[in-house]
Amino acid sequence: MWIRKTPYKKNKDQGIITLKKVTIGKIDQWIMIRGTDRSNPILLFLHGGPGAAQIGFARPFQSTLEEHFIVVNWDQRGAGLSYSKxxxxxxxxxxxxxxxxxxxxxxxxxxxxxxxxYLVGHSWGSIIGMLAVQKRPEWFYAYFGVGQVADINKGDFISYEYTLRCAKVSQNKKAILELQAIGEPPWNNIKHERIHQKWLKKFGGYYKQKNLVAKFSKYMLLNSEYRLIDLFKHIKGQQFSMSHIHDEMSAVNLTEQVTEVQVPVFFCIGRHDYLTPYELAEEYYKILKAPQKSYIWFEHSAHSPHFEESEKFNEFLIKHAVYD
Structure with a gap:
């Protein structure tokens, strides 16, 4: 019988390699832990979405980090391996x-x-990440915000205006018609948001690298952490998570909810990010109070610099988390 597993690498005895089910919040949730040395610091990734679990494809992007951290990926409640009907x-x-x-x-x-x-929050993960470090700062060395959320409603409006502008400049009649049909946000219908994101992807404001989704799909199909049925769970989890959190998430405005934290903060922002528009992340960074702050641009990325420019991102993490 084929079972879920994550492959071993060198320093097996000194390190830790495990994929396991843990009871969190009174339900089963899955956690993958990989590192060559147990004495290295813990680095926990919070995936985006909600529902965009990354145990199934994250490992190839993070192999360098495993030499310097105990790297932890967690499929959150209702996402990926942690999805349940x-x-x-x-x-x-x-x-x-x-x-x-x-x-x-x-x-x-x-x-x-x-x-x-150390905590890395991506997109949706940056919401719960900021709220967590505000609540229990003594548990965290530092926080890294990737595709950092600031004000969801304001961000959606800027994103929509950008996407429609791109459609008009490129004279894409289908995009113009569909975007004008859904109108400006806020959207009460998730289908409208999907239409917006479809065209945002087309115009490079979601992913700058055109082959990134193909990479994700390839890794998902070839990895040993997911079985075939888990690919369907991944899709179901995204649909389930977004449908049940969408309304509450739409009201999030971290510029009012989290204005100060007691841990060092690093914002890692894609220059072309228009899903969570980079200018709002920049404004949020300026008002956020923290004992130490740093802001780094990823010039060839949109919403996911930790995947689009993984080498640069990993070097930044290693430098600021391990050797600072």
Whole structure:
């Protein structure tokens, strides 16, 4: 029988390589832990979405990090391996995700015998990441925001205007018609948001690298962490998560909710990001109070610089988290 596993690499005895199911928030959730040395600091990734689980494709982008960190990927509640048809809609709240995150951190601290972790929050993950470090700063060395969310409603409006402008400049009649048909945000219909994102991807404001989605698909098909049925769970999880968190997430405005944290903050922003528009991340960075702040541009990326420019991103993490 084929089972889920994550492959070993060198320093097997000194390091840690595991893919396991852990009870978090009273349900089964999956965590992948990889590192060549147990004494290295913990680096926890929070995937985007909601529902865009990354255990199935993240490993090839993170192999260098495993030499310097204990790298942790977590398929969140309702996403990827952690999706279950038995999950209730009422459990899919931002507060519950923050609670789950803090429980994961507490479990890692106890399991791996480390006092603190480094946290990377991508997109949706940057919402629960900022809320978590605000709540329990003593558990975190630092926070890295990738595709950092600021004000969802304002960001959606800027993103829509950008996408429609691109459609007009390129004289893409189909894009113009579809975007004008859904109108300006806020959108009460998730289908409208999907139409917007479809054209945002077309015009390079979602992913700058055109082959990135193909890479994700290839890794998902060839990895050993997911079985065939898990590919369907991944799709179901994205649909389930977004449908139940969309309305609450639409009201998020971190520029009012989280204006100060007690941990160092690093914003890693794609120059072409118009899903969570880069100018809002820049404005948020300026008002956010933290003991240490740094902002780095990724010139050849849009919303996912940790995948689009993974080498530069990994070097930045290693430099600022390990050797600072």
């Amino acid at each position: 038995h999950l209730t809609a009422t459990s899919m709240t931002i507060n519950q995700f923050v609670s789950d995150l803090l429980e994961v951190v507490q479990w890692l601290r106890q399991e791996l015998k480390h006092e603190k972790v």
